[in-house]
Amino acid sequence: MSEYPHLIRLSADYRIKPFDCGNADLNEFLFKDAVEHAKQLLAMTYLFENEDCTKAYFSVLNDSVRRLDADSLNFFKKKLLHDIPHKKRSYHSYPAVKIGRFAVHRDFHNKRIGRKMMNHIKRFFLDSNKAGCRFITIDSYSDSVGFYLKNGFDFLSEKDKTDDTRLMYFDLKTIIQG
Template sequence: MDFSLYTHCVLLAYNEEVRKQCSAFSCGNTELDKFFEKDAENYAVEMLGKSYCWVTDDEQKQIVAIFTVSNDSIKTKDLLSSSKNKLQRHINNLKRGRSYPAVLIGRFAVNKLFQGNGYKIGSQTMNFIKSWLIEPDDKTACRFLVVDAYNKESVLSFYLSNNFLPLFKTEEEEKAFYHISTEEQLHTRLLYFDLKIR
């Protein structure tokens, strides 16, 4: 299916007014649906994250995808040498430091009506975010895009196919970094994308 977000949709700040103008949204994940229905606006009011959505530009408006972004950073002080070296590989030695500016994709969902079938809405949205953050008129600099992705094969595969990399080589390394016991399940994996080498 030849469907382009740029051709068939408009990007809007996500709020109650937009939600009321559109058909009901569901991505098939109860936790994400609940966040976008009840919590996204509170996050914006508290300045913890701002949500944006792609909405079809036809009469029966539908939210195709929603994402929430906020400021973040990657701190290198406690990273293992292998993770730190991988992260800093493309940063000039004179510019290397203990912390690098990043933007966190806190939540991301695609309407289940637009999942699969060749739409590639997820990848289109990731490509948009990557380009959006390096626009020349952007007010702030950020080197990395980060996401705490659900630790599920399908989710991780999506981000890896969009050129995100795991910050930690193994789940064991990530658990150790976050002081999670080895017996506990790791619910998310921290992935990053270097905007400079896109």
């Protein structure tokens, strides 16, 4: 596989190849909800496949990181606001893209496909985006948090520490120069 996988943007008439990531909700979203989300412009889904199956997919939608959330977390306040020019620190929110769904077929887990797709998403919203986008956000299942930490994400809030999902962010500015 090349550094960035070839991705297919899901359209209404596309025949989705078999997929099972081991999580029923994520499987169901792909087969039952992804097209409707695309039609309603609520989330766009991208597929990575081989001849036989869908190896992985993700869906993305526009989002924002509110200053209110940032203020509630010291780490974020120190690290991020320190890096944003002083005059722009009082913005109420900062532009972001949310990964709504992200899953790899169970037969391909731990083969770095997740990492490659994540690198693709980072480059995609830096290089091909037509609007400003500073952060990637994700509501991570608690048992997937380690994967996102390894991909440079951090926690946005401390309030969800004991919840089933944790809100996490990646700062796209950290991978560009200047």
